Amino acid sequence: MGRARGLVPAVYILFVLLPIYWLLNMSFKTTNEILGSFTLFPSEFTVENYTKIFSDPTWYGGYINSLIYVVINTVLSVAVALPAAYAFSRYRFLGDKHLFFWLLTNRMAPPAVFALPFLQLYSAVGLFDTPIAVALAHTLFNVPLAVWILEGFMSSVPKELDETAYVDGYSFWRFFLRIFVPTIAAGIGVAAFFCFMFSWVELLLAKTLTSVEAKPIAATMTRTASTSGYELGLLAAAGVLTIIPGAFVIYFVRNYIAKGFALGRV
Amino acid sequence: MTLELRQVSKRVGADVHIHETSLMLEPGSFNILLGTTLAGKTTLMKLMAGLDRPSTGSIWFDGQNVTGVSVQKRNLSMVYQQFINYPNLSVYENIASPLRVAGVARREIDARVQEVAELLRLTPMLKRRPSELSGGQQQRTALARALAKESSLILLDEPLANLDYKLREELRDELPKLFADRNCIVAYATTEASEALLFGGNTATLHEGRVTQFGPTSTIYRRPNTLTSARVFSDPPINVARIRKAGDEIVVGERVRWPVGRAARHLADGDYSIGIRPHHITPHRGNEGSATIEGRVLVAELSGSESVVHFDMDGQTWVSQSQGIHPFEVGSLTRLQVDVERGFIFSADGDLMAGGD
Numbered sequence: 001m002g003r004a005r006g007l008v009p010a011v012y013i014l015f016v017l018l019p020i021y022w023l024l025n026m027s028f029k030t031t032n033e034i035l036g037s038f039t040l041f042p043s044e045f046t047v048e049n050y051t052k053i054f055s056d057p058t059w060y061g062g063y064i065n066s067l068i069y070v071v072i073n074t075v076l077s078v079a080v081a082l083p084a085a086y087a088f089s090r091y092r093f094l095g096d097k098h099l100f101f102w103l104l105t106n107r108m109a110p111p112a113v114f115a116l117p118f119l120q121l122y123s124a125v126g127l128f129d130t131p132i133a134v135a136l137a138h139t140l141f142n143v144p145l146a147v148w149i150l151e152g153f154m155s156s157v158p159k160e161l162d163e164t165a166y167v168d169g170y171s172f173w174r175f176f177l178r179i180f181v182p183t184i185a186a187g188i189g190v191a192a193f194f195c196f197m198f199s200w201v202e203l204l205l206a207k208t209l210t211s212v213e214a215k216p217i218a219a220t221m222t223r224t225a226s227t228s229g230y231e232l233g234l235l236a237a238a239g240v241l242t243i244i245p246g247a248f249v250i251y252f253v254r255n256y257i258a259k260g261f262a263l264g265r266v
Numbered sequence: 267m268t269l270e271l272r273q274v275s276k277r278v279g280a281d282v283h284i285h286e287t288s289l290m291l292e293p294g295s296f297n298i299l300l301g302t303t304l305a306g307k308t309t310l311m312k313l314m315a316g317l318d319r320p321s322t323g324s325i326w327f328d329g330q331n332v333t334g335v336s337v338q339k340r341n342l343s344m345v346y347q348q349f350i351n352y353p354n355l356s357v358y359e360n361i362a363s364p365l366r367v368a369g370v371a372r373r374e375i376d377a378r379v380q381e382v383a384e385l386l387r388l389t390p391m392l393k394r395r396p397s398e399l400s401g402g403q404q405q406r407t408a409l410a411r412a413l414a415k416e417s418s419l420i421l422l423d424e425p426l427a428n429l430d431y432k433l434r435e436e437l438r439d440e441l442p443k444l445f446a447d448r449n450c451i452v453a454y455a456t457t458e459a460s461e462a463l464l465f466g467g468n469t470a471t472l473h474e475g476r477v478t479q480f481g482p483t484s485t486i487y488r489r490p491n492t493l494t495s496a497r498v499f500s501d502p503p504i505n506v507a508r509i510r511k512a513g514d515e516i517v518v519g520e521r522v523r524w525p526v527g528r529a530a531r532h533l534a535d536g537d538y539s540i541g542i543r544p545h546h547i548t549p550h551r552g553n554e555g556s557a558t559i560e561g562r563v564l565v566a567e568l569s570g571s572e573s574v575v576h577f578d579m580d581g582q583t584w585v586s587q588s589q590g591i592h593p594f595e596v597g598s599l600t601r602l603q604v605d606v607e608r609g610f611i612f613s614a615d616g617d618l619m620a621g622g623d
Binding site: 158160161163164165166167168169170171174179182183185 | 317338408
């Protein structure tokens with residue numbers, strides 16, 4: 001019984017980790033080895049793929065571009081979502097529930113629908129091929145998500161906390177910034193994490209709204225195939241490096257996400 | 267420094283939360299708002315605090331109309347039933363926070379925090395976060411914050427309700443001492459009649475958004491002016507029965523006849539209600555003017571020092587509360603003595619007609 005119980009998670013983890021292991025495996029191989037033979041370990045261990053990424057500006061520039069718009073987007077989304085979520089959690093106003101639902105429906109729209117109008121619009125105002133264009137486009141999906149997550153966390157804070165602060169003489173903003181925001185820090189962490197992840201992995205809008213200057217890593221990865229045939233080792237290394245920021249962020253918010261689940265959000 | 271509510275009412279949409287109410291709270295007084303949940307205690311407190319604006323009427327503090335003054339500009343403190351503290355601040359900073367906001371000098375803050383912390387036995391916990399404290403300590407922190415501010419109005423909204431029995435007893439004893447030598451108005455909301463009796467001071471009985479009576483606690487207990495006030499201020503619930511007065515007798519239900527009490531003798535014959543507190547129905551031998559009644563025991567709750575018995579008489583449930591442990595067998599017929607002399611007689615409209623000291 002004890003052995004069988006351990007078996008299920010073991011098999012599960014094996015299946016989950018196998019593709020990631022394979023990616024890691026490939027990233028340390030030469031392209032010839034990948035195409036030529038089936039090996040569980042790199043027979044000619046090489047870090048050349050990684051060296052290339054860190055030395056070639058078209059490669060590492062992709063990471064920098066991606067990080068820039070992801071960070072802008074995350075900060076913007078959370079900053080906008082905080083007061084909105086506060087309003088939804090604390091006040092009753094005409095049509096509040098409908099507005100909340102409408103906000104969520106934005107999250108459900110496929111990004112492809114918006115690709116063309118965004119492209120036209122950003123070109124017209126001169127934002128095409130800038131990190132701001134991608135960051136703004138992603139807020140359409142991330143603001144509703146952040147509002148939804150934050151609203152859950154805020155509603156779990158009793159309204160009496162606000163009242164106590166006012167009774168103690170706090171002005172609204174002093175209370176909001178000094179007391180309330182630190183109180184829901186976990187929620188802000190979770191919301192920021194989800195904004196970060198969406199923006200980091202979103203490909204279509206990021207690719208459509210950029211060309212050269214603000215080209216994201218995902219676009220770099222998909223366009224590299226042509227120059228000298230398929231550089232699979234290089235692509236695998238780029239893939240590994242793409243996973244790392246996500247893994248890094250999830251490590252910090254893992255406990256908060258569990259809390260978010262408990263609140264019925266996330 | 268008096269707090270006065272003048273014809274204040276609160277309406278939310280079509281619902282009336284507080285009916286027109288006038289109250290005058292004197293400086294240095296301990297005022298109890300007694301009522302069941304949803305009676306309007308919290309709403310009334312929020313109006314006093316200025317967290318809510320009354321729909322009609324005005325609120326006067328120290329001779330000034332403060333109806334539209336924001337809560338931040340009033341000098342008051344509030345403690346809630348839930349243990350509300352700032353979770354991101356240490357206990358020390360929690361207590362100091364109203365003083366910091368008010369811009370009190372650092373040395374003065376430290377002196378005041380140390381003083382109230384000592385008073386509430388929080389000194390060893392000052393560096394901890396509220397979440398690391400027990401419920402009782404958390405509520406003490408909230409009380410300490412209210413005291414440190416030295417406000418002229420302190421509102422306590424069922425501060426002991428969420429504490430377990432032992433802590434409640436402990437804090438209940440401490441509370442009146444904390445406010446004793448402060449010249450502030452204290453308003454204390456509670457659902458428990460026993461707490462009101464323990465604290466003394468003044469009591470306002472609330473029922474469905476109405477203050478039914480306000481005055482010194484003992485007076486309200488001894489002479490409830492209406493049936494509603496008597497019901498609010500009785501735990502276990504007061505026994506109420508329809509009666510008919512006929513000469514020297516009162517007829518309860520159909521066949522039970524009791525001698526009329528001395529106080530009720532002058533009343534005209536007719537229909538009334540009688541209210542008898544549970545501790546005036548006992549198995550002990552009654553004094554002059556008491557009547558014997560017989561009923562079937564429904565429930566018997568025996569605690570260490572008293573017996574509470576629910577029994578059925580003529581299809582109505584009565585409650586008796588007596589000192590000592592008495593063997594009551596559920597389902598058996600039992601004889602009890604009713605101290606009719608101590609009963610309250612109310613008119614058909616619920617106004618007190620006779621009885622009470």
